[in-house]
Amino acid sequence: MILIHCPYCDEKRAEIEFAYAGEAHISRPVDPSTYGDEEWERYLFIRANPKGRHHERWRHIHGCGRFFNAVRDTVTDKFETTYKAGEPRK
Amino acid sequence: MTRFSAFSLFAKALGGHKDWPEQWPDAAPKPAYDAIIVGGGGHGLGAAYYLAKKYGITNVAVLEKGWIGGGNTGRNTTIIRSNYLYDESAHLYDHAVKLWDGLSQELNYNTMYSKRGVMMLAHNVHDIQSFKRHIHANRLNGVDNEWLTPEEARAYCPPLNISPDARYPVLGAALQRRGGTARHDTVAWGYARAAAALGVDIIQNCGVTGIRRGVDGAVEGVETTRGYISCKRVGVSAAGNSSVIMQMAGLDFPLESYPLQALVSEPVKPTFPCVVMSNTVHAYMSQSDKGELVIGAGTDQYVSYSQRGALHIVEHTLAAICEIFPIYRRMRMLRTWGGIVDVTPDRSPILGKTPVKGLYVNCGWGTGGFKATPGAGDLLAYTMAKDEPHWINAPYNLDRFRNGRLIDEAAAAAVAH
Amino acid sequence: MSGFRLPTGGRVDRSRPVRFSFDGVSYTGFAGDTLASALLANGVMLFGRSFKYHRPRGLLAAGSEEPNALVSVDRGPGRFTPNLRATNVEVHEGLKAVSQNRWPSLKTDFGAINDRLGMFFPAGFYNKTFMWPRSFWDKLYEPAIRKIAGLGDAPTEDDPDQYAATHAHCDLLIIGAGPAGIDAALEAAGTNRRVTVIDEQDEAGGSALADPSLWQWLERSMKALNDAPNVTILTRTTAFGYYHDNFIGAVQRLTDHLPDDGDAPREKLWRIRAGEVILAQGAIERPLVFAGNDTPGVMLSSAAKTFANRYGVAVGKSVALMATHDSGWHDVFALAKAGVGIAAIIDVRDTVDADLLKQAADLRITVKLSHSVIGVSGRYGVKTIEIAHNDGTGIRSIACDALLMAGGWTPSVHLWSHSKGTLKWCDDIGAYVPDQPNENVRCVGACAGACNFGQGAVIDVLPTPMDQSRIKAFVDFQNDVTAKDIKLAVREGFRSIEHIKRYTTNGMATDQGKTSNLNGLQIASTALAKPITDIGLTTFRPPYTPQTFGALAGHAKGALFQATRTTNIDSWAEEHSAVFELVAQWRRARYFPKAGEDMHAAVNRECVAVRSSVGIFDASTLGKIEVVGPDAAEFLNRMYTNPWKALEPGRCRYGLLLKEDGFITDDGVSARLAPDRFHLTTTTGGAARVLNMMEDYLQTEWPDLNVWLTSTTEQYAVIALQGPNARKLLEPLVEGIDLSAEAFPHMAIREGAICGIPTRLFRVSFTGELGFEINVPTAYGRALWERIMAEGDRYDITPYGTETMHVLRAEKGFIIVGQDTDGTVTPYDASLDWAVGKKKLDFVGKRSLARPDIVAAGRKQLVGLLTDDPNVVLEEGAQIVADPNQPIPMKMIGHVTSSYWSATLGRSIAMALVAGGQDKMGETLHIPMPGKTHTAKISGMVFYDPQGARLNV
Numbered sequence A: 001m002i003l004i005h006c007p008y009c010d011e012k013r014a015e016i017e018f019a020y021a022g023e024a025h026i027s028r029p030v031d032p033s034t035y036g037d038e039e040w041e042r043y044l045f046i047r048a049n050p051k052g053r054h055h056e057r058w059r060h061i062h063g064c065g066r067f068f069n070a071v072r073d074t075v076t077d078k079f080e081t082t083y084k085a086g087e088p089r090k
Numbered sequence B: 001m002t003r004f005s006a007f008s009l010f011a012k013a014l015g016g017h018k019d020w021p022e023q024w025p026d027a028a029p030k031p032a033y034d035a036i037i038v039g040g041g042g043h044g045l046g047a048a049y050y051l052a053k054k055y056g057i058t059n060v061a062v063l064e065k066g067w068i069g070g071g072n073t074g075r076n077t078t079i080i081r082s083n084y085l086y087d088e089s090a091h092l093y094d095h096a097v098k099l100w101d102g103l104s105q106e107l108n109y110n111t112m113y114s115k116r117g118v119m120m121l122a123h124n125v126h127d128i129q130s131f132k133r134h135i136h137a138n139r140l141n142g143v144d145n146e147w148l149t150p151e152e153a154r155a156y157c158p159p160l161n162i163s164p165d166a167r168y169p170v171l172g173a174a175l176q177r178r179g180g181t182a183r184h185d186t187v188a189w190g191y192a193r194a195a196a197a198l199g200v201d202i203i204q205n206c207g208v209t210g211i212r213r214g215v216d217g218a219v220e221g222v223e224t225t226r227g228y229i230s231c232k233r234v235g236v237s238a239a240g241n242s243s244v245i246m247q248m249a250g251l252d253f254p255l256e257s258y259p260l261q262a263l264v265s266e267p268v269k270p271t272f273p274c275v276v277m278s279n280t281v282h283a284y285m286s287q288s289d290k291g292e293l294v295i296g297a298g299t300d301q302y303v304s305y306s307q308r309g310a311l312h313i314v315e316h317t318l319a320a321i322c323e324i325f326p327i328y329r330r331m332r333m334l335r336t337w338g339g340i341v342d343v344t345p346d347r348s349p350i351l352g353k354t355p356v357k358g359l360y361v362n363c364g365w366g367t368g369g370f371k372a373t374p375g376a377g378d379l380l381a382y383t384m385a386k387d388e389p390h391w392i393n394a395p396y397n398l399d400r401f402r403n404g405r406l407i408d409e410a411a412a413a414a415v416a417h
Numbered sequence C: 001m002s003g004f005r006l007p008t009g010g011r012v013d014r015s016r017p018v019r020f021s022f023d024g025v026s027y028t029g030f031a032g033d034t035l036a037s038a039l040l041a042n043g044v045m046l047f048g049r050s051f052k053y054h055r056p057r058g059l060l061a062a063g064s065e066e067p068n069a070l071v072s073v074d075r076g077p078g079r080f081t082p083n084l085r086a087t088n089v090e091v092h093e094g095l096k097a098v099s100q101n102r103w104p105s106l107k108t109d110f111g112a113i114n115d116r117l118g119m120f121f122p123a124g125f126y127n128k129t130f131m132w133p134r135s136f137w138d139k140l141y142e143p144a145i146r147k148i149a150g151l152g153d154a155p156t157e158d159d160p161d162q163y164a165a166t167h168a169h170c171d172l173l174i175i176g177a178g179p180a181g182i183d184a185a186l187e188a189a190g191t192n193r194r195v196t197v198i199d200e201q202d203e204a205g206g207s208a209l210a211d212p213s214l215w216q217w218l219e220r221s222m223k224a225l226n227d228a229p230n231v232t233i234l235t236r237t238t239a240f241g242y243y244h245d246n247f248i249g250a251v252q253r254l255t256d257h258l259p260d261d262g263d264a265p266r267e268k269l270w271r272i273r274a275g276e277v278i279l280a281q282g283a284i285e286r287p288l289v290f291a292g293n294d295t296p297g298v299m300l301s302s303a304a305k306t307f308a309n310r311y312g313v314a315v316g317k318s319v320a321l322m323a324t325h326d327s328g329w330h331d332v333f334a335l336a337k338a339g340v341g342i343a344a345i346i347d348v349r350d351t352v353d354a355d356l357l358k359q360a361a362d363l364r365i366t367v368k369l370s371h372s373v374i375g376v377s378g379r380y381g382v383k384t385i386e387i388a389h390n391d392g393t394g395i396r397s398i399a400c401d402a403l404l405m406a407g408g409w410t411p412s413v414h415l416w417s418h419s420k421g422t423l424k425w426c427d428d429i430g431a432y433v434p435d436q437p438n439e440n441v442r443c444v445g446a447c448a449g450a451c452n453f454g455q456g457a458v459i460d461v462l463p464t465p466m467d468q469s470r471i472k473a474f475v476d477f478q479n480d481v482t483a484k485d486i487k488l489a490v491r492e493g494f495r496s497i498e499h500i501k502r503y504t505t506n507g508m509a510t511d512q513g514k515t516s517n518l519n520g521l522q523i524a525s526t527a528l529a530k531p532i533t534d535i536g537l538t539t540f541r542p543p544y545t546p547q548t549f550g551a552l553a554g555h556a557k558g559a560l561f562q563a564t565r566t567t568n569i570d571s572w573a574e575e576h577s578a579v580f581e582l583v584a585q586w587r588r589a590r591y592f593p594k595a596g597e598d599m600h601a602a603v604n605r606e607c608v609a610v611r612s613s614v615g616i617f618d619a620s621t622l623g624k625i626e627v628v629g630p631d632a633a634e635f636l637n638r639m640y641t642n643p644w645k646a647l648e649p650g651r652c653r654y655g656l657l658l659k660e661d662g663f664i665t666d667d668g669v670s671a672r673l674a675p676d677r678f679h680l681t682t683t684t685g686g687a688a689r690v691l692n693m694m695e696d697y698l699q700t701e702w703p704d705l706n707v708w709l710t711s712t713t714e715q716y717a718v719i720a721l722q723g724p725n726a727r728k729l730l731e732p733l734v735e736g737i738d739l740s741a742e743a744f745p746h747m748a749i750r751e752g753a754i755c756g757i758p759t760r761l762f763r764v765s766f767t768g769e770l771g772f773e774i775n776v777p778t779a780y781g782r783a784l785w786e787r788i789m790a791e792g793d794r795y796d797i798t799p800y801g802t803e804t805m806h807v808l809r810a811e812k813g814f815i816i817v818g819q820d821t822d823g824t825v826t827p828y829d830a831s832l833d834w835a836v837g838k839k840k841l842d843f844v845g846k847r848s849l850a851r852p853d854i855v856a857a858g859r860k861q862l863v864g865l866l867t868d869d870p871n872v873v874l875e876e877g878a879q880i881v882a883d884p885n886q887p888i889p890m891k892m893i894g895h896v897t898s899s900y901w902s903a904t905l906g907r908s909i910a911m912a913l914v915a916g917g918q919d920k921m922g923e924t925l926h927i928p929m930p931g932k933t934h935t936a937k938i939s940g941m942v943f944y945d946p947q948g949a950r951l952n953v
């Protein structure tokens, strides 16, 4: 069970307090109707799924309730960093 | 190929088993092939076999970065069934189940396909509605699947706890009698041996590191850890690693790779006659020929290629097993392991052509592709040989994520495996 | 035979004899004995049968690496445990153990026929045969294989024992309390770190327990540790898995060693998070591979020393040693000093340390260098051994009753490997040792490969003049894997060690290769003529030793498996003999049968009562979310398909929620209480999902919106009063709310009080009748319910459950998300076009509704379905076809989603998803069921009161 640092609580807590929320920095278009089918498909479904550095979202669901971003290595499962939602991609 | 039989076993025994030949030669890569399969799992090896057997394309190489069958093929809980809801799925999986029947004889390799029956438990009214929907759809599709009362379910599987006082009482079950299990390794080995006998090169320790495309965009060959191999027809069947390989051709895919764990108990004498799955309680179990209880867990929640999983997943799985089968509380867990399952947004596979000419893909089988092994191999071979999908795999194209024609079994029934 | 107990020595308590039985024969041992040592003391050599060949087997080891001596222990009804290692079972008064995998008895086992026919069952034999005739596999071959396989019997009764679980945190976790672990603990004891030391044995000490010269040190050290306030010592506790971020799973055995455990939990799962981990797991001695090495009485030399020094038991009266390593010599010297007769020392090496030779001479022990054991005679116990010079000459026999093997040491790197630390090959000891750590962990002592194991030669198979393809020299004892099996695998083209393992099953037994992996590697390496490091290493996986399902399940059993959520009114329903159903985590009253009523009768009665007078329903499980803030309306407008901004305070609206893929995920009626405050409702099962989804959009897509979301599901009890008499019943109870139709129209909300309790009163209806949903603080739920029941008596008020609720809503064509929709249904498919704000520029899921397949013709659409025979109630889930006469596979065009008997209408009604259904009104469709095909006509979905006259009163 991995340990996750919540940037809002500033604490490392056990994974069972958190809910994984998929790849990070996929932002919803301001006006989706301007997206063609292919762009919309990309937004909805295409995921980087890299072997290595992965930008992902977590929610401290049994804690402060906040969504935040993280960089984690998907081969070692180790976190490089976690940061607040809205902060630029790290 | 030395024919396997009781007779050859007997004859070789008298010679101290000293002259058994290699089941398949350890081939070194040639500079060029007519077709290359990336990934030596059951699906990839099956595709190579059918390319050679059915379509006469024998100048084929299977490139495996490790040892064949070492991916999910050798890590899964081997549940085979075809009682899926949608026509597209029923056709796809039943095509495979029909091939399972007789596969041992076809390959001259005992794949130990055991039609023990797969029973899925209903624990609430919603489950009943959903299972009945499956049963009726299966019946009209010619796929066996029948409804059992709790008492009938218990008669079929005596260890089942059908007490109405259970936290999740059993309200009934759907049983597919043709469902069951097979021996995972032998499927890979059997295909490898049969394919090699037809001229296919099985190349292990040969990881694909790049896909070379020509000026017209079409595939020209693959870079590997053992050098460049030229080939105009490449089929990728790499399960959890599919995203990574499609990236090599510049393709972004709708896939995510998650850890999935399974475990076995110590072996015991026959005690569990069939396969039981409970999606509501999150557990499924069978007993292997060796006597181990084979138990599947759920996926971990995050994307990972580590082939490890967390303890709390195992704890929950065993709690679920003990709820449904309280007599096994004193059994002991012998080994846990993990695989990497590649999951699509609708949890159905992608099997067909890609936007890159000469590049074909078979991926996204997620937690449930072992049962499809012969079928997926056959259909990938067809698609590569004809450069167009077979009608069975035609719906499993990439376009569905754009046009919305998803095949979402899980949404329809919350059924995963 | 008896009298193997040495006259003195050992740590057993000779003043406390205990009686126990094995296979029905009663024996006596001492407190402190294991089943293995106690049986040995009684002269028992035969402990079990091997997996495949059913060969008679004795003890190989003295610890948890034991592959052979597996027994079942029966502690009474429901307390039967198979496959326990006799070396780990502590004897206690009344212990009942039985042997396994034999029939009819351990001594006479018919399964041993496999052994005679062993030449026909090499590795992988089952891949090659049992294929003809095809039909024989299911009926004959497979059942036969299964019966022969397996070890002990599975338990057959529910286990009455309890299992506990806990979390623990420490700065330093030391795994293994042998000399290295104890030293590490002593060092840490002087600091202010929280230290936990765990060891799988009943006593701390590890290898020191078999070395009397260290007992004083051990006692002193353990006293110091026990006195140290910062040190916790857990014995009988096995660290079985090392997970991410220094998370270790361990199981402590609490009662199995006691004759009577009362009600105490049997085992306890420890989930330990450690700052630093020190692994001091020690090393395991390697057996040697030669013909006859599995005969009962052939065992590891360190085991013999342990039996003598720790338990005071001689493993034989005349013991020989086969060594490739110095450590065996020292063990034998210790045995000799303890009074055990030594027949000979045979060592494959041409030279050994002069000091060893001198000590042997001093003890008058015969020594044979450059020799190997090439055969063992005696089926149930060693009688003689045959030895030969390494060049094949000089074959001779030596009489002895036990043969010890000293093949060198394998550091226990299991947990290190679980943690993903890397390994490096060490030629000196012929084993892998820890290299780079992946966590904050280090290895000390033997498991680090660091201690001085002494000199030794690394050898795959002992030299023999015999035809290697004809002898059975075992590598994996339990699974009956021989050296020639491994060679066969290589010959057949299996080159990776993973393949060799899977083909031969080497290392796959219940000891997971603790004594077999390294020998297997050596043999494969020779056969492949490749260095060991080129053929790989199989992966170490948890658990280190097998662990009980029940311990891992812990408290999660029965009611605690998963909490059942109940409403404040649930107890009333239970007292009034409701029949319940489970909906998500909730239990809900399904119907309230009166004496003699079945569900059908009860539901008919409840339905009629609602439509003719008034019914009362517990709707508390509905999800509720309070949405507050200046941008609340804007937020809901973006989330839901329909417009929300213009909704006036005091009014309600049906909200439809899509996922971004355009498919319906939830719905519910929500109310605007104030310009900046909404009371949302969701489906019972969807509450958490919807809140999470809303939080996601709010926090990450639209952080600029000033909105707060709070789950209030548990804060309100909700009582639905439905029926023409609902208003009359309610009026006298309510204060501060004008219930008249003009002042309080359908789809409105008012705040006030009911029976003095503050309430949010909704005028809404899921039944099509005049209806109210009364929200009060949860704690008042039952009291209010009872008060309304009392007041409602004069209207013959009728409590109803979810089943009646379903029928009533279906009569009105209201959908249930998850039943009439299934995650593939859009609002248009569900005939909910009216709930989609056409003029809205955006809402969650809108863009997906414009995708090609979603706008294509022929999608499945929700419609009503009326059977031609009004008495036929279709089965939910039944499939629909246009042409009933087509062959199978049939073209299915839809399925029945909801179907009921409507007592009000005196006929059946149904809803169905049908391809292009909305354009097929009035058409006849067919529902082929086993034995009979029903016909039905497509209709609108509103079967009752289509004008809504009953609502607007």
Ligand SMILES: Cc1cc2nc3c(=O)[nH]c(=O)nc-3n(C[C@H](O)[C@H](O)[C@H](O)COP(=O)(O)OP(=O)(O)OC[C@H]3O[C@@H](n4cnc5c(N)ncnc54)[C@H](O)[C@@H]3O)c2cc1C
Residues within 6 Å of the ligand: B038, B039, B040, B041, B042, B043, B044, B063, B064, B065, B066, B067, B068, B069, B070, B071, B072, B073, B074, B075, B076, B077, B078, B079, B080, B206, B207, B208, B209, B237, B238, B239, B240, B241, B245, B260, B261, B262, B296, B337, B338, B339, B340, B341, B365, B366, B367, B368, B369, B370, B371, B372, B417
């Ligand atoms: C724990 C677990 C339980 C499961 N249980 C079931 C079940 O009960 N029933 C069921 O039907 N399915 C089950 N599955 C799913 C099933 O195992 C898979 O869907 C199926 O085996 C996939 O087969 P494959 O041949 O496509 O993939 P794999 O067997 O994974 O083969 C892919 C191969 O590609 C190789 N590869 C990857 N990258 C490269 C590269 N760059 N170059 C060369 N080679 C590469 C890999 O090494 C691997 O050998 C389970 C999966 C897991 C993990």
Ligand SMILES: [Zn+2]
Residues within 6 Å of the ligand: A006, A007, A008, A009, A010, A060, A063, A064, A065, A066
């Ligand atoms: Zn937090």
